[in-house]
Amino acid sequence: MFLPTTSEEIKKLGWKQLDIILITGDAYVDHPSFGVALIGHYLFSKGYKVGIIAQPDWNSDKDIKRLGRPKLFFGITAGNVDSMVANYTASMKKRKIDDYTPGGTSGKRPDRATIVYSNLVKRFFPNVPVILGGLEASLRRFAHYDWWVNRVRKSVLIDSKADLLVYGMAEKTILRISQILEKYADLDRCKQLPGVVWWTSRKPESGIELPSFEEISEDKIKYAEAVKLQLSSTDHLKNVVLYQKQDNRYIVQNPPEKPLDQTELDNLYLMDFERKTHPYYESMGHVPAIETVQFSITSVRGCFGRCSFCALSCHQTAHVVSRSDESIIEEARKITRHPDFKGIITDVGGPTANMYGTSCNVRDSKGTCRKFCLHPEICSSTQMNHAKYIDLLEKLRQIKGVRHVFVSSGIRHDLALSDPEGEYFIKELVNYTPGQLKLAPEHAHPYVLKLMRKPPVELFLEFKRKFEKHARHQGKNRYVIGYFIVAHPGETLRENNYLKNFINEKLGYHPQQIQIFTPSPGTISTAMYYSGIDPFTHERIHVEKSLKVRNQMKKNLFK
Incomplete structure (x- = not known):
């Protein structure tokens, strides 16, 4: 079933008031690959009345007020991708197309949507709790480098003025928050839950302190250190609290929630999804993102x-x-x-x-x-x-x-080649490939691949040779095509020319799947881009920051 997105739908269901309203930067597509649909159905399956407002007008109250005031909270996500990645190309130009919007039109979600939507809710519903979630909030939960303004920004929790942030996939965390707010109406109790990020004016008594916002803004080496600590300490089995001072407050990350087990994951994906765009949004135009995942x-x-x-x-x-x-x-x-x-x-x-x-x-x-x-x-x-x-x-x-x-998902060719059953897998994979098998060697130069933490390109060629040999023996036209990234930290024009020669000599075609590296929050590569070092080895790295040269690196591969 579709979750309601209009007041008329709420009335048809016989509901007087929603418990939870979820706001998203994507159109509402009722499919499990869309986070807001997955969370919405999960909460509905646990007995909560849930509604969804997708891509609200952030300059008025016409959308944000249309479902009324929820009993428990507003949940906010920017959508399936970071809103800045959705709105801008790797050349810092405004995108003309947004596949997650009716008609594929751009401009229907604001920059830094998590912050804008939270402020919108706080303006019109000042006493209703706001909970942040999704990819954008999850990866911006601590102070982070923001490429689009070329500086370190504070935690999205502070900038958004939201009450709590849930990170990771968060199904169990958001359910526990719902249960606590329903029973006790007490946000402070929620701050003890795994998978939650919150702020306090008092320094936590235990945990690992990350370099502060002020430190990482002034010292790029400290920034790399902070990223390393985050990545190496965030694991539910390590049970570590992380915290970071930002001005006179501390951002506190509780240990992660345990991932869903197999039974929980089974039940999650067997919920009643329509696998369609909600009619309210489909009437505005077809949402292209549904096509590849429906x-x-x-x-x-x-x-x-x-x-x-x-x-x-x-x-x-x-x-x-x-x-x-x-x-x-x-x-x-x-x-x-x-x-x-x-x-x-x-x-x-x-x-x-x-x-x-x-x-x-x-x-x-x-x-x-x-x-x-x-x-x-x-x-x-x-x-x-x-x-x-x-x-x-x-x-x-x-x-x-x-x-x-x-x-159609990614295949780790190095995993397949190292498995004693790998040859059988490659042979049989031919039968499950729609013409072209897309692999991601990402680069060819050994140094760049080392920084990417990717396997040697020779393994890509070995997999390609074996796959295409099996395809020929089966009388099928199946080919392997590669995805590549240029302008990644560590790449100069020398490494770029190495990749160009590899493509010309080893592939014999000009791949269309070439992207320019975008330093999005939360990754090791972005820490390399900002700090100029590898956070795990402290090796100094060349970083190409000129937009002109970055674009030339892509164009060079087509010459």
């Missing part, structure tokens, strides 16, 4: 790849949780009954599709290590299970009404 299935959550430029390990954690075969098959059967389904399941995956079924005894019992799981080589504690993943895909393909099952 009939996709999330099979795994979490990623231990921990690539320097990626925030997924920070947001979903490095703890991988895989759904059961039975749950995924049940979801696929539900999909076959959808009126728009044409027989193609477009993806079965997650942040990294072939981490399905993987495990690590060390990580699962003690938390993430100081070293990286996959860099400079794959840790011997990593237990892979590619055969289990292929078996799942085959079961899905046998379901009545399913003509094709594809894998």
